[in-house]
Amino acid sequence: MLSLLAIVWLASAPVESQPTPPPPRPPPPQCLSSQGRTVCGYQCKSNGSHTACARTPYGVCQLLAGNIHCWDPPRVAIAHPPRSNPKPECKEIRGKVACGYNCRVAHGEVACNSTPYGVCTTHFERLVCWDPPESVIHEQGADTPEPRCLTASEAVSCGYDCKSTRTEVRCASTPTGVCRLDNDQLTCFDPPSLLHCDHSAPPPPAN
Numbered sequence: 733m734l735s736l737l738a739i740v741w742l743a744s745a746p747v748e749s750q751p752t753p754p755p756p757r758p759p760p761p762q763c764l765s766s767q768g769r770t771v772c773g774y775q776c777k778s779n780g781s782h783t784a785c786a787r788t789p790y791g792v793c794q795l796l797a798g799n800i801h802c803w804d805p806p807r808v809a810i811a812h813p814p815r816s817n818p819k820p821e822c823k824e825i826r827g828k829v830a831c832g833y834n835c836r837v838a839h840g841e842v843a844c845n846s847t848p849y850g851v852c853t854t855h856f857e858r859l860v861c862w863d864p865p866e867s868v869i870h871e872q873g874a875d876t877p878e879p880r881c882l883t884a885s886e887a888v889s890c891g892y893d894c895k896s897t898r899t900e901v902r903c904a905s906t907p908t909g910v911c912r913l914d915n916d917q918l919t920c921f922d923p924p925s926l927l928h929c930d931h932s933a934p935p936p937p938a939n
Contacts, residue, residue, distance in 0.1 A: 758789040758937050775802070789937040792831060796824035803831030808866040809847040811931045812873045817938045818848050836861070853881040855888040862890035867925035868906050877907045893920075 764776040766783040773785025775793040777800045784800040786793050791804035801822045822831040825842045832844025839857040850863035862879060869876050882894035884901040891903025895911040895918055902918040904911050909922035 761785075773802075777802075790820075790934075792820045792822060794822040794831075796822055796829050797827050799829070801829050801831055805832075806846055806866070808869045809833075809849075810934050811929075812869050812876075813935055813938075814848050814874050814876075816848075819938050820844075832861075834861075849876045849878070851879045851881060851890055853888065853890065855881075855883050856886050858888070860888055860890065864891075864907075865905055865925075867927065870929035871925060871927045872907065879903075895920075 761772050761774055762776055763770055763772040764778055764783050766778045767781055769783065771783050771785050773787055774789045774791060776783060776785040777793045777795055779795055779798065779800055782800055784793060784802045786802045786804055788804045790810050791802060793800060793802040803820060803822060805820055818833060820831060820833055821835055822829055823835040823837055823842050825837050826840055828842050830842045830844045832846050833848045834850060834852055835842065835844040836852040836859060838854045838859050841859040843852060843859045843861045845852060845861050845863050847863045847869060849869055850861060852859065852861040864876060864879060879891050880894060881888060881890040882896050882901045884896035885899045887899060887901045889901040889903045891905050892907050892909055893911045894901060894903040895913045897916050897918065900918055902911055902920050904920045904922050906922045909920060911918060911920040
C-alpha cells in the first residue's frame with residue numbers, strides 16, 4: 733500500500749506531454765509514359781494515346797468521354813478545407829465535362845463550383861454555379877456561411893442577403909454584406925476585406 737506521502741508525490745509529479753506527431757506528408761508525384769511521352773504529377777491517367785496528371789495532390793484526374801480531364805483546386809480551397817473535406821470530381825454529359833466541387837448535371841448541362849463553399853442551382857433550364865470571393869474564404873475558413881440562390885421571373889442570383897422584386901434579384905457577395913429594397917430599387921453593399929492571410933503550409937490532402 734502506498735504511503736500518503738507517496739500518493740501526494742505522484743499526484744504532484746509533472747505529466748510529460750506527448751510530442752505532437754508531424755502531419756502526414758502528401759504522396760510523392762508519379763510519372764506515366766504513353767506513346768513516347770512522359771508526364772509527371774498526381775493521379776496520372778492514360779487512355780492509351782494520351783496521358784495527363786493533376787499538378788497538386790489535391791487535384792483530380794478522370795477518364796470521361798474518352799478523354800482525360802485533370803483539375804486542381806484554387807489555393808484558397810486547398811488552404812481552407814471545410815470540416816467534411818470533400819474531394820473534387822469531374823462529371824460528364826453529352827461530351828461536356830466540368831470539374832470541381834458540388835458538380836451538377838441538369839438539362840443537358842454540367843457545372844461545378846471552384847471551391848467547396850459554393851452553390852449550384854437550376855432555373856429556367858439554366859445551370860448556375862456561384863462561389864464566395866476568396867477574401868471571404870480566407871476570413872471565414874471552415875465557418876464560411878453557405879450562400880443561397882434566389883430567383884425572380886427569369887432572373888437568378890446567388891450570394892448572401894438576397895432580395896428580389898418581381899423581375900430582378902440581387903445578392904451581396906459576402907456574409908457581412910447587405911441588400912435593401914426601397915421603392916422597387918435594389919441596392920447591395922459589401923464591406924471591403926481588411927484581412928491579410930498568410931499560410932505557412934497547406935493541410936494534408938484528403939485520402
